[in-house]
Amino acid sequence: MAYRALSEQEAVQYVKELPGLFEAGAILSSREIGDGNLNLVFHIRDEATGKSVIVKQALPYARVVGESWPLTLDRARIESEALRIQYKYVPDLVPQVYHYDQELALTVMEDLSDHILMRKGLIEGRRYPNFAKQIGRFMAHTLFFTSDLGAHPYEKKALVGTFLNPELCKITEDLVFTDPYENAPTNSFNPLIRREVEEIWKNKPLKLEIAKLKYDFLTRAEALLHGDLHTGSIFVTETSTKVIDPEFAYYGPIGFDIGAVIANLLLNYAGQHGLEKDGGKRESYREYLLTTVEDVWNEFVSQFVQLWHKQAKERSAHVEGLWQSYVKRLIQDTAGFAGCKILRRVIGLAGVADLNSISDEKTRAEAERLALLIGQELILKRGGIEDSTDITDIVRNATTRFDQEAAAV
Amino acid sequence: MAYRALSEQEAVQYVKELPGLFEAGAILSSREIGDGNLNLVFHIRDEATGKSVIVKQALPYARVVGESWPLTLDRARIESEALRIQYKYVPDLVPQVYHYDQELALTVMEDLSDHILMRKGLIEGRRYPNFAKQIGRFMAHTLFFTSDLGAHPYEKKALVGTFLNPELCKITEDLVFTDPYENAPTNSFNPLIRREVEEIWKNKPLKLEIAKLKYDFLTRAEALLHGDLHTGSIFVTETSTKVIDPEFAYYGPIGFDIGAVIANLLLNYAGQHGLEKDGGKRESYREYLLTTVEDVWNEFVSQFVQLWHKQAKERSAHVEGLWQSYVKRLIQDTAGFAGCKILRRVIGLAGVADLNSISDEKTRAEAERLALLIGQELILKRGGIEDSTDITDIVRNATTRFDQEAAAV
Numbered sequence: 181m182a183y184r185a186l187s188e189q190e191a192v193q194y195v196k197e198l199p200g201l202f203e204a205g206a207i208l209s210s211r212e213i214g215d216g217n218l219n220l221v222f223h224i225r226d227e228a229t230g231k232s233v234i235v236k237q238a239l240p241y242a243r244v245v246g247e248s249w250p251l252t253l254d255r256a257r258i259e260s261e262a263l264r265i266q267y268k269y270v271p272d273l274v275p276q277v278y279h280y281d282q283e284l285a286l287t288v289m290e291d292l293s294d295h296i297l298m299r300k301g302l303i304e305g306r307r308y309p310n311f312a313k314q315i316g317r318f319m320a321h322t323l324f325f326t327s328d329l330g331a332h333p334y335e336k337k338a339l340v341g342t343f344l345n346p347e348l349c350k351i352t353e354d355l356v357f358t359d360p361y362e363n364a365p366t367n368s369f370n371p372l373i374r375r376e377v378e379e380i381w382k383n384k385p386l387k388l389e390i391a392k393l394k395y396d397f398l399t400r401a402e403a404l405l406h407g408d409l410h411t412g413s414i415f416v417t418e419t420s421t422k423v424i425d426p427e428f429a430y431y432g433p434i435g436f437d438i439g440a441v442i443a444n445l446l447l448n449y450a451g452q453h454g455l456e457k458d459g460g461k462r463e464s465y466r467e468y469l470l471t472t473v474e475d476v477w478n479e480f481v482s483q484f485v486q487l488w489h490k491q492a493k494e495r496s497a498h499v500e501g502l503w504q505s506y507v508k509r510l511i512q513d514t515a516g517f518a519g520c521k522i523l524r525r526v527i528g529l530a531g532v533a534d535l536n537s538i539s540d541e542k543t544r545a546e547a548e549r550l551a552l553l554i555g556q557e558l559i560l561k562r563g564g565i566e567d568s569t570d571i572t573d574i575v576r577n578a579t580t581r582f583d584q585e586a587a588a589v
Numbered sequence: 590m591a592y593r594a595l596s597e598q599e600a601v602q603y604v605k606e607l608p609g610l611f612e613a614g615a616i617l618s619s620r621e622i623g624d625g626n627l628n629l630v631f632h633i634r635d636e637a638t639g640k641s642v643i644v645k646q647a648l649p650y651a652r653v654v655g656e657s658w659p660l661t662l663d664r665a666r667i668e669s670e671a672l673r674i675q676y677k678y679v680p681d682l683v684p685q686v687y688h689y690d691q692e693l694a695l696t697v698m699e700d701l702s703d704h705i706l707m708r709k710g711l712i713e714g715r716r717y718p719n720f721a722k723q724i725g726r727f728m729a730h731t732l733f734f735t736s737d738l739g740a741h742p743y744e745k746k747a748l749v750g751t752f753l754n755p756e757l758c759k760i761t762e763d764l765v766f767t768d769p770y771e772n773a774p775t776n777s778f779n780p781l782i783r784r785e786v787e788e789i790w791k792n793k794p795l796k797l798e799i800a801k802l803k804y805d806f807l808t809r810a811e812a813l814l815h816g817d818l819h820t821g822s823i824f825v826t827e828t829s830t831k832v833i834d835p836e837f838a839y840y841g842p843i844g845f846d847i848g849a850v851i852a853n854l855l856l857n858y859a860g861q862h863g864l865e866k867d868g869g870k871r872e873s874y875r876e877y878l879l880t881t882v883e884d885v886w887n888e889f890v891s892q893f894v895q896l897w898h899k900q901a902k903e904r905s906a907h908v909e910g911l912w913q914s915y916v917k918r919l920i921q922d923t924a925g926f927a928g929c930k931i932l933r934r935v936i937g938l939a940g941v942a943d944l945n946s947i948s949d950e951k952t953r954a955e956a957e958r959l960a961l962l963i964g965q966e967l968i969l970k971r972g973g974i975e976d977s978t979d980i981t982d983i984v985r986n987a988t989t990r991f992d993q994e995a996a997a998v
Contacts, residue, residue, distance in 0.1 A: 328804065328807040328808060333755060333758065333759055333762060333807070334755040334756075334759070336807075337753040337754075337755040337758070338753070338755070340749065340750075340753060340810075341749075341750045341753050344746040344747070344749060344750050345746075346742060346743040346746040346747070347743075349742065349746070350742055350743070353742060357905065358904050358905055384908075384909050384910070387908045387909070388908055388909060388910045388911060388914070390905070390908075391905040391906075391908040391911045392911070392914065394905050395737065395905075395911075395915075398737040398742070398745075399737060399809055399810050399811050400808055400809060400810075401749075401808050401809075401810045402808050495767050496766065496767055496799070496800040496803050496804075497800075499793075499796045499797055499799075499800040500793050500796070500797060501793070501797045502797060502800045502801070502804075505797070505801065506804075
């Protein structure tokens, strides 16, 4: 079947014809629940049994601030293949793929609508006590088993070829690593922070470090990344974590995924300046977020190193001292990538609701200033980081400075 | 035509049928001049006009120390595609490809039999005054224009996919980065240096550094490497340099190619201990080799940086300070990879004639000890290297220590 965007009824017809999903004669309801910017997302449900699936179809364009630009349908293949690989290693942490259709750029997968987006949950001030352990396991397993440590070199190289993903990588290369640090037309920031943004554009040591991080992103094919692991790509309940939307999957530096998770926790941390009016509650929630940052790293690293010791196939992996030097470099990468991810969300295209939902512009500008401060410090001070508390210390110190400057005004 | 190894007469017939090479009715002679271990190499010549070509056909196995193991015919594709890409950037420094036949794993290319292998020339004590400039240009141009600095990110990623080259990479991974540093069955070294080799097997700091270099080789997709750039892959005359045999081409760390050239100059340097009896001549030739090592790096870096300034398309490339930090890391990589390349040629499978042609076993062992000393120092001291003279200083100091120890015995 040649590509065409499906209607709700066509989506129903499509899944009815797939074997093994619904009973013959089932009466299915269909509801398009996507935001329509990149993909159609149909929620299809058998009202009699309650059974449901998601049909996700890529659109051949991205709609950004009202305008469309063409975007490869190949991202549906990337997404479904990445989900299948992740499912192999952490079946409880990703939606199961039931069917993929290359012509229609369409994936039928497990319905997770009992979960909510983690970004939404954090904005509402909820806590997820299992999240750090679960996302730590997601990253440790998916990254380890697709890396040269856990995969046969032939398998790894074949996967590199499967996930070259040039178009979606280009989006990251431009929007995370380039545009926000110069006066680029894609940028979109609060006019009240123009002075701070212009200081960043002139900050040579910062731009040098970001250029190095970009070069690492371009060249360091360490493992099959999720590639866009922010809190809007994570579904949660009180007890469950599900990682979705790996359209940006490709072979890159491992710290990029870990950094994305930490960056988005810290964007919420900065957003608390405007999200939570009660000082005590804000303080307590921020402590929860910082503990989660530490736990995410600690869980990741303890599970990753355990896999390394027990399952590394690469003969050189067991050389004395290697894992320690690897982990040290990795936490520094993580901090650097987290910093870029924070800055781009404040300055560049595509902000985050953790900041954008602060209705008062001035309060929002203050929260954004704090985010910029944290992002820059993570990038510039990453060379001294050895442990997750070094990351949270940077955040705490930046917050103290921010509070003092605010008090001095 | 299904794959089969051609006879001399079939090779003649094959090229006769190709348009544009020889005149209709030309009488062609054919001579198989390969060593028969990996490939058939036919030298085909029109006796009337003197015009000649090379027909190189991959064999589906490698013959090593009497035994055969299967080896992908895909290496003929890799070689011909790499030659064509290199030809685009440095047409005077590689053989021109006239024709490639996928079924037969066969390439018809320019005949370079007026050149000799550089390794042979160095063993005979010849000097090549244009070599450093030419190999510097070969590396600067082929590496720059296939890197993220000089290629569009889409083009670079497509090339990564074209040159995954898992089987030949595995040979490098095993024989350069793993086997020589443990008691592996592939190793093959002079029994007289067993003590020194065993010391290397027990040298933990050295093995840690080599494991890091191996990880870089596995993961750092910086540019399309030649992948096997030793002096047996380089044809020379007094004035001309031609780089051949890029069967190992793949996307890896740039320092690996530069390190290969330097390592092979230094293997000859060590070999001079037995190759040249006359002390004065030996001293003078070694000075020539060390000057060449410096010139190779200096030529490479000056041409590479010039391309960077004038032709880098990557927007972040022009951030202040980036090229300097890049070059510093690169020379350290280069020294590390050069060290590994030296050690593997002494300890592992596939030695070099620069050492193996020393007939006296004891003298050869001494030369090999010097090579091991130089290789180890380059790896362990690379963190302090900033300029090419730091590399040659390491070699000079190792030689002084070696001479003193020899005198003390």
